[in-house]
Amino acid sequence: MNINILYAALAPIVAILLGLLYIGIGRKIIARLQRRYGPPFYQQYIDTIKLLAKKTVSSHGVFFSLGPIMGLAGSMVTLLFIPFGSAAPLLSFHGDIILVMYLVVIAPLGMALGVGEGSNPNGSIGMARGLTLMLAYEVPFVLALFSVVLYTHTTSIAQIVQSQAGEWSLLKFHGFNWLTFALPISAIVADICLQGMLGEKPFDQVIAPHEIASGPMVEYGGKYLGMMVINHALHIYIETALFVDIFLGGGPVWFFIPATFSVFILSLIINGVLPRFRIGQALKFYWGVPLILAVIGIIYTMVVIK
Amino acid sequence: MKQKTEQKKSLNQGGKNMTEEKSIDFFEYFIGPQHPGITGNFGVILNAVGDEIIKAQANPGYLHRAFEKLMEQRMYLQNVPLVCRICVPEPDVNEALYSMAIETLTGIEVPERAKYIRTIVLEMARLAAYLFYFGGTAATLGLYTLPNWSFGDRDYILDLFEELTGARIYHIYMQPGGVRRDLPKDFTKKLYSLLQTLKKRIKEYDGIFFDAALFKKRTKGVGVINKDMAIEYSVTGPNLRASGIAYDIRKDTPYLAYPDINFNVITENEGDFYSRVMVRRREFEEDIKILEQLIDKLPSGEVWNRYPMPLNWKVEKGDVYVKVESTKGEYGYYVVSDGSEKPRRIHVRGPSMTHGIMLLEKLLKGQRIADISPIMFSLDICPPDIDR
Amino acid sequence: MAWNDILKPLSGWKFLFKKPHTIRYPKEDKIPSERYRGIHTNMIDKCIGCGSCEKICMNQAITMKEMDVEVKEGTTNLRPVVDHGRCCYCGLCVDICPTGSLWLSRDYRHLSEDIDTFIIDPNVKEKEREGWQKAPEFSLIPPERGKMEEIPPEKRVKSFMEVFVGYTEPIAKEEAQRCLGCGLCVDACATHMHIPDYLKAIREGNNEEAVRIMFKNNPLSEICGTVCTHFCENVCPVGIIGEPVAIQWEKEFATRTIEDYKKIIDTTIKEKKERVAVVGAGPAGLSFAFYLRLKGYKIDVFEKYEKPGGMMLLGIPSYRLPRKVIEKEIKFITSTGVKIHTGTQIGKKKTFKELLKKYSAVFVATGNTKPYTMGIPGEEGKDTLQAISFLYDVNTGKKIDLKGKKVLVVGGGNVAMDAIRTSRRLGADVYLSYRRREVDMPADELERKEAKEEGIEFMIQTLPIEVIREKGKIKAVKYVPTDMDFSEKGKRPKPVPRMNDVRTLEVDIIIEAIGQGPDLTYLEQEFGESLKIEKGKPVVDKNLMCSIKGLFFGGDMANKQNDIVSAVADGRRAAEGVHNYLQNK
Amino acid sequence: MSDFITRLKNITGLNIHKEKLYQASLKVDKEKIRKTLLDLKKEGFLQFTTLTCIDWIEEKTFQLVYHLWHREEKLHLKVKIDIDRDAPIVETVSDIYIVAQTYEREVKEMFGVDFKGNKRLIPFILEDWNEIPPMRRDFNTREYVKDMYETEDRTEEIFKPRWKKYD
Structure with missing residues (x-):
């Protein structure tokens, strides 16, 4: 047996378990902020298993059913390119960072396909908002990545991680190799974009319960909804992992999980206390300050390399 | 009613109705009756082009319980447990109004202490309703922390209600002639300490919500009701005060213990979403002051003047309109008696009837889909009192 | 837009480690307040089954069902059964309940898949976790009856004019409103007059209809309205919380408004031969x-x-x-x-x-x-009168002068009351001797009260044992006080005379009013054994x-x-x- | 307030009665309702509070009560008109007071009173309603519920005299 096949089989499972755990703990923390006790941290596992065990009553056609599957498949493929800490990913080559940027989009697009078939205006509006939001945060995010590529002279995620590696031990902390310290402005931009990618407030227009009744999820139920929840968990893992790999990378495997969780918690802290933007305002926001910062980041990088 | 729901559902599933007859391509978008962004079972049918609404049509009727008809078939006292169910977030105004109407018709005097207790209950209900409103408004904007806080704080008020009246929501505490029981032991002390807590809490709400930049960005200049429009549409209550007209029934035609109380009528000038929220936020502090005064001035004595045996109680012939200031606007009861044991007609004038249909339709026109729920909530529409 | 406003919301995170205000049920539980309106509880022994709760319930959640309970006088075997699917927990049933047997407990949880289990027969004998309870001062039934004008005692002892003036129309209407319409009085009344029906007619101002209803069961309604043992008022549930509905006086009021019954009551007769x-x-x-x-x-x-x-x-x-x-x-x-x-x-x-x-x-x-006699020494004589014959003499207009004389009346029934008050009106100083306690007297409470007002001395718990005569005339009466013996349960207490404590009272005339029986001598003579007695x-x-x-x-x-x-x-x-x-x- | 009423009487020639609290009432003919409300609006009755319909089935009339509120003088005026129950048509006032439109819609639906000139008398709360308008006195809710939901109605049983057995 090839170890790669094992990796390919195990990676999604670990990622899903981690993602669901993050959501569960996140709910607990948000509950405390809201002066509640909240559900137990394993609630998300129970819910997901329950959803997957349910029968799906209604369907609106082939693509409607295919949507969540496409989304899930896209996320799983992306996962193969994401290094798990210093452990190398299954697939790694020059330019994979660009590929990942494309692959991350597959999931929402697949969803858009399915939701569009469902022809519920809430879902359609939600999907339209999702794509608009993607347009909004992708631009500064890609620019932030661009500065990283400029700085590290590589387009392979694994190599970006390697470039930050130092001597790691429990007693010795060598985090000063992180790109966060080398490229602080780009890191901030990327984190702001991460907020949008994760769909946390103030950028949760896609699901916005009070406006469009949970948007894309509105027509789905049972297994499909379960798949969407899993997809969401995967996304949380992929996006936090991508951020950690690029800006807080190089650490050993045991450091990787707390790091991704911390990134997630950081977005939760903002999520907990803010209302949401109108979608137009979100677009304006991303194409405002973060975009300018990203450009400044590139200039800064160019200055630093020289 | 059942048929109606089904029909609506089938329409809803139809979803994107590209109407071919019209020159503009718009799609029909249904909000409600089962929608988290709506205050209760109420619907709005929207015609939207992209994200912009070109036509809105309020669609009430999902909570029609025919209270006005039911009240015609019940004895006068039997209506007391019924009226409070007309508006869920603020049921006490109904009880107070119904009792006041019957008292005015029959000439039963209310003891001074009962008047104060009623005012305390009404003001407590106002605080509870405002907390409900703050939470609801924040939730429509996507901030779910504030509702959790404010509903939690509202529960402390409900605890006091439970101690006083025996129930948390539908108190059924006021009845013609006074109130059903005297204040329990240490009630005023407990209320006073709660008021001090609430004073601190409202400052914390400020930090997370009322002062927040994002909140101002979302709300300023949205859904403007200017002075002329407010008068034209017979807007009442805090919504009117947000448009810069200082009008408060508690001040203009004082009822119960309000003549003895000093308080300011709060106004804002813009008439937009932000003003409507801030008027209520400032009134919240004013109400705490009113309650403190009421506790200080509370007289002793009887709390109930007896009426005849309720099973055989006949009310004198006549008609009367009484009104109070609720958190939503002018709440009025028009009671017509034909001299028998049952009322001839009881007409409930809920403020949402004026705010929730024509005004809402007018305000929603030209707005974005994201602003529908916030605007509805900012008007503080209570669909149960439209339907009754 | 200040920087402060952007960062301020983060202040909310200070609640992260503060105690939440929710409760972790079932680990923690909140006990409802003392006035909580929860599930119904009924003390089935105290409940009289009047059905007021059923009538006041606006949702028809309460049904009166026949149950296997002991039916005492003035109660029925009906008890409330509550459908908690319909109940709105307003507590009006508690506030109107005349006995206070019904209350709402502090329990509010009931979980079941079976709808029928929500129909609860509240049958509880012990109190536990009481919530909303009856407060007597907030009872929905007015406790006091309408006041009637009355001639003052000083004036009335001088003549035989009627003591009570009677109800006026507004008071009669108000008084008739107090009726709960339970019909316990109908059960208690010997003639089963439809009391709630005619009270309803009275409060609607339709006195003719009221009289018509009365005459269906009682052709002597006006007499019964004036003098009656009114068992109806004794069982009236309103009497538990205050004064019972003045049924007798209502009847008097309604009948006296009618000049001639012939005009309003249909007396067309189909003649028969017998x-x-x-x-x-x-x-x-x-x-x-x-x-x-x-x-x-x-x-x-x-x-x-x-x-x-x-x-x-x-x-x-x-x-x-x-x-x-x-x-x-x-x-x-x-x-x-x-x-x-x-x-x-x-x-x-x-x-x-x-x-x-x-x-x-x-x-x-x-x-x-045939009057009963005491059977004590010295009893026989011209000046020992029997109450019935005494009253007969007075009522037929025979002149009896008792001015300044001392009269002892023995007995505690209504006849005794008539005797003492009549003697008082004839100018005598009157003493009343009764062997039991005052509460045991069969006479009306009202009559006792009036007799006292008229200046009659009640010698309660006394028993005459001997009449002392001088030259054939009564000089004094020897009597002893009595003690009560409660040993026999369920019966009236027995008087036990204290024989060593003999007292004397100087009197001129003794009137015996200790009861009477039928005179069946003629019948016995005629029919002999064939008439069972x-x-x-x-x-x-x-x-x-x-x-x-x-x-x-x-x-x-x-x-x-x-x-x-x-x-x-x-x-x-x-x-x-x-x-x-x-x-x- | 009394001064204002006398002044109002002089200006409009209407017979206004002062009543309890802050109220006054006024009875006009059905035909004059538009003119009256126009006059009153000019006098400062800017707030249209509500519109009530009362079914006096014994007298075969519907009574419409227009509630107006004068903010400065603090007077609540009830303008009452009687209309024939068999031909309930009256002219709309929704162009005078814009919010009256909603109230007229409700009265049309609940009592079947037609408002000539109201542009939006579309169904309001009820839908697919085939019975007589429900708020009319002759609409029997108990019968309707019995037919619709097969529930029992115990009213008669509750108020049935238990002493009928002695008859």
Whole structure:
């Protein structure tokens, strides 16, 4: 047996378990902020298993059913390119960072396909908002990545991680190799974009319960909804992992999980206390300050390399 | 009613109705009756082009319980447990109004202490309703922390209600002639300490919500009701005060213990979403002051003047309109008696009837889909009192 | 837009480690407040089954169901059953409950898939976790009855004018509003008058209808409105929280507004051939005559005395029952065609056997005419009077002068009250001797109160043991105080005389009012063994017919209550019985 | 307030009665309702509070009560008109007071009173309603519920006199 096949089989499972755990703990923390006790941290596992065990009553056609599957498949493929800490990913080559940027989009697009078939205006509006939001945060995010590529002279995620590696031990902390310290402005931009990618407030227009009744999820139920929840968990893992790999990378495997969780918690802290933007305002926001910062980041990088 | 729901559902599933007859391509978008962004079972049918609404049509009727008809078939006292169910977030105004109407018709005097207790209950209900409103408004904007806080704080008020009246929501505490029981032991002390807590809490709400930049960005200049429009549409209550007209029934035609109380009528000038929220936020502090005064001035004595045996109680012939200031606007009861044991007609004038249909339709026109729920909530529409 | 406003929301995170304000059920539980309106609980023994809760319930959540409970006087076997699917927990049922047996507990949880389990029969004997309870001062039933104008005691002792003026219309209407409409009074009333119905008519201002309802069950309504033992008021649930509804006075009010009953009551009669004889024109005889006459029979009433009315006329003093009231009622009864032969004593000139031959049926209601005596030394004599004969003398207009004399009346019933108050009106100083406690007195509370107001001295728990005579005239009475013996449960306590503590009281006249029995000597002579008699009263079946065919008994001589209303009821029952008997003959 | 009423009487020639609290009432003919409300609006009755319909089935009339509120003078005026129950048509006032439109819609639906000139008398709360308008006195809710939901109605049983057995 090839170890790669094992990796390919195990990676999604670990990622899903981690993602669901993050959501569960996140709910607990948000509950405390809201002066509640909240559900137990394993609630998300129970819910997901329950959803997957349910029968799906209604369907609106082939693509409607295919949507969540496409989304899930896209996320799983992306996962193969994401290094798990210093452990190398299954697939790694020059330019994979660009590929990942494309692959991350597959999931929402697949969803858009399915939701569009469902022809519920809430879902359609939600999907339209999702794509608009993607347009909004992708631009500064890609620019932030661009500065990283400029700085590290590589387009392979694994190599970006390697470039930050130092001597790691429990007693010795060598985090000063992180790109966060080398490229602080780009890191901030990327984190702001991460907020949008994760769909946390103030950028949760896609699901916005009070406006469009949970948007894309509105027509789905049972297994499909379960798949969407899993997809969401995967996304949380992929996006936090991508951020950690690029800006807080190089650490050993045991450091990787707390790091991704911390990134997630950081977005939760903002999520907990803010209302949401109108979608137009979100677009304006991303194409405002973060975009300018990203450009400044590139200039800064160019200055630093020289 | 059942048929109606089904029909609506089938329409809803139809979803994107590209109407071919019209020159503009718009799609029909249904909000409600089962929608988290709506205050209760109420619907709005929207015609939207992209994200912009070109036509809105309020669609009430999902909570029609025919209270006005039911009240015609019940004895006068039997209506007391019924009226409070007309508006869920603020049921006490109904009880107070119904009792006041019957008292005015029959000439039963209310003891001074009962008047104060009623005012305390009404003001407590106002605080509870405002907390409900703050939470609801924040939730429509996507901030779910504030509702959790404010509903939690509202529960402390409900605890006091439970101690006083025996129930948390539908108190059924006021009845013609006074109130059903005297204040329990240490009630005023407990209320006073709660008021001090609430004073601190409202400052914390400020930090997370009322002062927040994002909140101002979302709300300023949205859904403007200017002075002329407010008068034209017979807007009442805090919504009117947000448009810069200082009008408060508690001040203009004082009822119960309000003549003895000093308080300011709060106004804002813009008439937009932000003003409507801030008027209520400032009134919240004013109400705490009113309650403190009421506790200080509370007289002793009887709390109930007896009426005849309720099973055989006949009310004198006549008609009367009484009104109070609720958190939503002018709440009025028009009671017509034909001299028998049952009322001839009881007409409930809920403020949402004026705010929730024509005004809402007018305000929603030209707005974005994201602003529908916030605007509805900012008007503080209570669909149960439209339907009754 | 200040920087401060952007960062301020983060201040919310200070609550991260503070104690949340939610409760982790079921680990923690919140106990509801003392006034909580939860699930119904009913103390089934205290509940009287009046059904007020059922009537006030706006959701029809309460149903009165028959249950296996002990039915005491003034209660029914109905108990509330609550459908908690319909209940709105307003607590009106608790506030109106006259007994306070119904209350709402602090429990509010009930979880079941079976809808039927939400219909709860609240059957609890012990109190636990009481929530919303009845507060007497907030009872929905007004506790006080309408006040009636009354002649002051100083004035009324001087004459035989009526003590009470009667209700005025507004007060009567207000008083009639207090009726719960439970009908317990109807069960208690001997004649089963439809009290809630006529109270309803009175409060609607329709006195004619009220009187019509009354006369369906009682042709002597006005007399009963004036003097009655009013069992109805004794069982009235309103009496538990205050004064019972003044049913008697309401009746008096309604009947007195009617000048002539003939005008409002339909007395068209289909004549029948049979003739029926009535012996005794007292309440039983008159009511019998009226109802049987309405059925078409020809009625002849035989009365010993010169005027019809029996004990009502001869026994009850006119300050309690004005003569014109009796005349009005009898005039109405005779106007239907009933013939009254006064001054005709059956048994002397005519015999019962003759009557039985001549008439299809004979109803005998001669009442209790034989007084009991104490049987103590020195009792016999001219100045030892029997209360009934004394009252008879006074009521027939015989001049008796008691001015300045000391009168001792022995007994505690209504007759004793009549005797003392009549003597007082004749100018005597009156003492009343009764061997039990005052609460045990069979006499009305109101009469006792009035008698005291009129200056009569009550010697409670005393027993005369000897009459001392000087030259044949009474000089004094020896008496002893008594103690009460409660050993026999469920019965009235027994008086035990304290024989070593003998006291004397100087008196001039003794009036005995310790009860009376029927005089059956003529009947015994005529019928002998064929007439069955038990405990001094003839044995009758449910139709009130005795062992001799065609001979019916009723009134005081046949029942145990010995009052007007029971006599009237007997008359009505006997009328039904005679009708049945003659139809099936 | 009394001064204002006398002044109002002089200006408009209407017979206004002062009543309890802050109220006054006024009865006009059905035909004059538009003119009256126009006059009153000119006098400062800017707030249209509500519109009530009362079914006096015994007299075969519907009574419409227009509630107006004068903010400065603090007077609540009830303008009452009687209309024939068999031909319930009246002219709309929705162009005078814009919010009256909603109230007229409700009255049309609940009582079947037609408002001539109201542009939006579309169904309001009820839908697919085939019975007579429900708020009319002759609409029997208990019968309707019995037919519709097969529930029992115990009203008669509850108020049935238990003493009928003695008859």
